[in-house]
Amino acid sequence: MSAQDITAVELSKAYRLLNHGPTVLVSAQHEQDADVMAAAWACALELTPAKVTVVLDKSTKTRQLVEQSGYFALQVPCYAQIDMVHQLGTISKFDQPTKLADCKTELFYQDPYPVPLVTGSLAWLICKVIPEPHNQQAHDLFIGSVVAAWADSRVFRDGHWHFQNAAKELRSLHYIAGGTFYLIGDEVKAR
Amino acid sequence: MSAQDITAVELSKAYRLLNHGPTVLVSAQHEQDADVMAAAWACALELTPAKVTVVLDKSTKTRQLVEQSGYFALQVPCYAQIDMVHQLGTISKFDQPTKLADCKTELFYQDPYPVPLVTGSLAWLICKVIPEPHNQQAHDLFIGSVVAAWADSRVFRDGHWHFQNAAKELRSLHYIAGGTFYLIGDEVKAR
Numbered sequence: 277m278s279a280q281d282i283t284a285v286e287l288s289k290a291y292r293l294l295n296h297g298p299t300v301l302v303s304a305q306h307e308q309d310a311d312v313m314a315a316a317w318a319c320a321l322e323l324t325p326a327k328v329t330v331v332l333d334k335s336t337k338t339r340q341l342v343e344q345s346g347y348f349a350l351q352v353p354c355y356a357q358i359d360m361v362h363q364l365g366t367i368s369k370f371d372q373p374t375k376l377a378d379c380k381t382e383l384f385y386q387d388p389y390p391v392p393l394v395t396g397s398l399a400w401l402i403c404k405v406i407p408e409p410h411n412q413q414a415h416d417l418f419i420g421s422v423v424a425a426w427a428d429s430r431v432f433r434d435g436h437w438h439f440q441n442a443a444k445e446l447r448s449l450h451y452i453a454g455g456t457f458y459l460i461g462d463e464v465k466a467r
Numbered sequence: 468m469s470a471q472d473i474t475a476v477e478l479s480k481a482y483r484l485l486n487h488g489p490t491v492l493v494s495a496q497h498e499q500d501a502d503v504m505a506a507a508w509a510c511a512l513e514l515t516p517a518k519v520t521v522v523l524d525k526s527t528k529t530r531q532l533v534e535q536s537g538y539f540a541l542q543v544p545c546y547a548q549i550d551m552v553h554q555l556g557t558i559s560k561f562d563q564p565t566k567l568a569d570c571k572t573e574l575f576y577q578d579p580y581p582v583p584l585v586t587g588s589l590a591w592l593i594c595k596v597i598p599e600p601h602n603q604q605a606h607d608l609f610i611g612s613v614v615a616a617w618a619d620s621r622v623f624r625d626g627h628w629h630f631q632n633a634a635k636e637l638r639s640l641h642y643i644a645g646g647t648f649y650l651i652g653d654e655v656k657a658r
Contacts, residue, residue, distance in 0.1 A: 296641035296642065297487060297489060297490075297507075317510050318510070319509070319510040321508065321522060321608065322522075329520065331510075355655060358655060358657050359657050361657070415512060415513070415518075417512065417520070419606065436647070450641075450651065451487065452483055452486050452487055453483055453626075455657040456655075456656055457654070457655050457656070458652055458653065459653050459655055461650040461651050464549060466552070466648070
């Protein structure tokens, strides 16, 4: 992690990591089996205690690992990772067991959580599933309580994103469809 | 609506209006009483049939109107509307009954739906509430089935956003906190 400066984010500010609507990577692990998928449908749900929602299709290996372990991580990827993000959202580990190696996805861990995190992302939120069987079955909707959060202080510090003066490679990604994303753009302020 | 070219969006493509994570305006009306609020926590939930989630705090007048009417609209505002968006997210109609006039919010309607839409936005999704009392009470989370959608064809046409060549005033807004937003930025493609 030499190039990154990973700094803890107060849980009361964790919603700000997702508030601008980035596409996320969802990671999970059960025993020695880890997977990561891309998801555009993740959202803050509550400020305090910090909670999030994420939609996880029944066809995904990541969902199986979330159900087995009771934990997932959301991470905010950046332009430098665009090809990996798209591959992680296209390939299923059920079809391609070497998915993570094939996508060149490197994982790390933050003590004491046995939840895999993706190296090179801008921010990471470790979430404990709040079991909601109806939402999970009927809507593929998972609710998580944020138990820890970190960000790369090059782009998020003092509770705020600082994209304005960061390299283009560190801009967050906002997926549309068919491999097309938008980067987050300029900071603007209301009067 | 002279300056806008409002074009219907296929429901199967409606998720793309929200996929890049814009801050939205949520509008609702019961009898002659209408309100509009800003919300950063809205998200697509399902492709077909198109569904969305939105978090509506119990303190908001808009939520009361959604509960009374069973409908809401999500709209994607743009930089030209930034001050209005911030005011709509700050002022409560419970405290300030003239909120919409004070915020200079103009409404229009698309037949046959009695759901108010905000003039000057980039896209509009009319949603019918799928009643989920537990989600609404415990999480302030509302699920809506998208029954109609439109977009301003200057920026969304043929199922895709076209921000790249649009005026800065037509960029979508992505809220962080304290009156600070980001504009959506450049289009990029994965390999």
